[in-house]
Amino acid sequence: MWRRVASLSSSISSSFLAQTASRLNTWESLTTGIAQQAKGVIAPKEKTPFITFVLGGPGSGKGTQCIKIVETFGFAHLSAGDLLRREIASKSADGAMILNTIKEGKIVPSQVTVKLIQKEMELSDNHKFLIDGFPRTEENRVSFEQIIGVEPNVVLFFDCPEEEMVKRVLNRNEGRVDDNLETIKKRLTVFQALSLPVINYYSEKGKLYTIKAIGTEDEIFEQVRPIFAAFEQTVG
């Protein structure tokens, strides 16, 4: 668990420590672990984190394939959509705004989503993360880099024809407020306009793995498996 250490050096004033701790984000605590540990501010995790962003249009099969990756490769699955739906269900201060945004097929302000992801990462004992449905915009991407302070190791893109995505979403049957034709049409427009640039960004960085997301779930997973198998030795 990435947590701030309670016992702090008495030789350093508490206001200085409070300022320092607030400036340090979780990732810095990890990547500069030794330096921070010497200051006694933050406890680092033992292993270097491995981050996978899982991208694709609505209904492209991201969540379905994430379950298989978790089972086979032991990642922690953080679904941005699930975290936002949990906020709605918990009737938090942002709940109503999030609900309206999702119904409209729009994207929740990045600050809100990144904070939820950050909290989950801090609470996790795992060092391998699948971040599903994020980043969906350039603003999401930049906000993650600024707040968490790292870039992904791998970006998966589930490339699926629109017709198939619409069919799947309308058959999803999970009682979601956004699984209707009106919202899905808006979501597809948002995907084209705001999410494709993020996918192109990672393609140019050489981090993108494109999966042809048609066929059975098992057939699709056979395209996913070798990507993670190749990293298994180094990731642990």
Ligand SMILES: Nc1ncnc2c1ncn2[C@@H]1O[C@H](COP(=O)(O)OP(=O)(O)O)[C@@H](O)[C@H]1O
């Ligand atoms: N390869 C597939 N073929 C047909 N249906 C699928 C396939 N993969 C997932 N589904 C179904 O399509 C719907 C959307 O899948 P989901 O994993 O929720 O996609 P996403 O998270 O990308 O929106 C779900 O009902 C799921 O069971």
Ligand SMILES: Nc1ccn([C@H]2C[C@H](O)[C@@H](COP(=O)(O)OP(=O)(O)O)O2)c(=O)n1
């Ligand atoms: N990064 C994100 C992820 C999801 N959301 C909101 C807007 C999305 O339409 C909904 C649902 O996202 P989710 O990833 O669960 O959707 P799909 O699994 O792709 O159908 O949540 C967001 O605002 N920002």
Ligand SMILES: [Mg+2]
């Ligand atoms: Mg999903």
